[in-house]
Amino acid sequence: MIEVTIIGSGNIAFHLAKAWHKSEKVKLKNVIGRNQKSLDEFKQFANVSSDFSSIGSTAVCLLAVSDEAIGSVSEQIPQGDYLVLHTSGATNLQAISDKHRRGVFYPFQSFSKNSTFKYAEIPLLLEVGTDKDKELLIQLAESFSQNHQFLDSEQRLKLHLAGTFVNNFANHLFQIGFDLCQANKFSVELLKPLIRETADKIMHINPKEAQTGPAKRNDKDTIEKHLALLPEGKSKEIYKLITSSIQDI
Structure with a gap:
């Protein structure tokens, strides 16, 4: 089972948390964010916190934040043995701090919090910094959707x-x-x-x-x-x- 911490409390974070909190392949450990009111909606899925030190041991940190915040938020994540992913379609993999193992987990869909989706049909576009993390990213992708493929940042x-x-x-x-x-x-x-x-x-x-x-x-x-x-x-x-x-x- 893959342990995941989500950083962010917007629409993408909500749907990923909703999909994963009942998953047999993913253990959603924490949701971390700044907006306490938004975080309250995530208590049904996982532990919530505004403290980055609560990340602890996890396999994946997933950044579901604005494109502009990816670099600065990834810098705040304590260095550890986990894969840090962002969920942006328009942002280069390199935007994530190079102190981390890096990747991209981009659901190609327009998310509204109250919308209902068949998650298994949503295309997932993946990218990974090193081949050794490719299998982990594939396993994580398959816990959400069977429709996934690798594209580099330019594609x-x-x-x-x-x-x-x-x-x-x-x-x-x-x-x-x-x-x-x-x-x-x-x-x-x-x-x-x-x-x-x-x-x-x-x-x-x-x-x-x-x-x-x-x-x-x-x-x-x-x-x-x-x-x-x-x-x-x-x-x-x-x-x-x-x-x-x-x-x-």
Whole structure:
């Protein structure tokens, strides 16, 4: 059984703790964090503390902290015989202090605390500093998901970029659509079947093949009508830019 200490009390930490506290392969020893209110939610899973000296003997210290904090937090971890992992898609392995054995354990998913996931289906992107830690990292990965592979920091960053387009940017476009509905006193519920169909469709066909709408069919009259409805500003510029991008494909 692999002993793990999680450092951090955000959404990724919560879901890892939730997955591991009943695991037969992992013993979740501690969750360490600064925010006592957030830590209270972890008491159902493990011992909690704000003291790094409570790490004690553990096989893995997993940093579920912001990208900017990885270096400084890893420096605070007492030197010991454990593998220190971060969970970032956009941060190099080398960000972890070189006084530790280093690795990456990146769940390629957007986590909200109240969301329900089939953890075994979430892609895990792994990296390790030395080959001697590879087997330990694989064992830890398999305790969470069967869908895992090794990518180096450069490859992982490129995949993170792709994920930003399909997740973060898409979500922002949903918000623009919601804002337009609310400004015109339509229920946002009218958009949800369309959002669902859009997401479901690309599970089966390529997005290029699934593309529809006025930009795809070069419907200039409709495009001009839409632009006339949008005030000058970012939403109008986004509409123009995405329309042009669709037409260039």
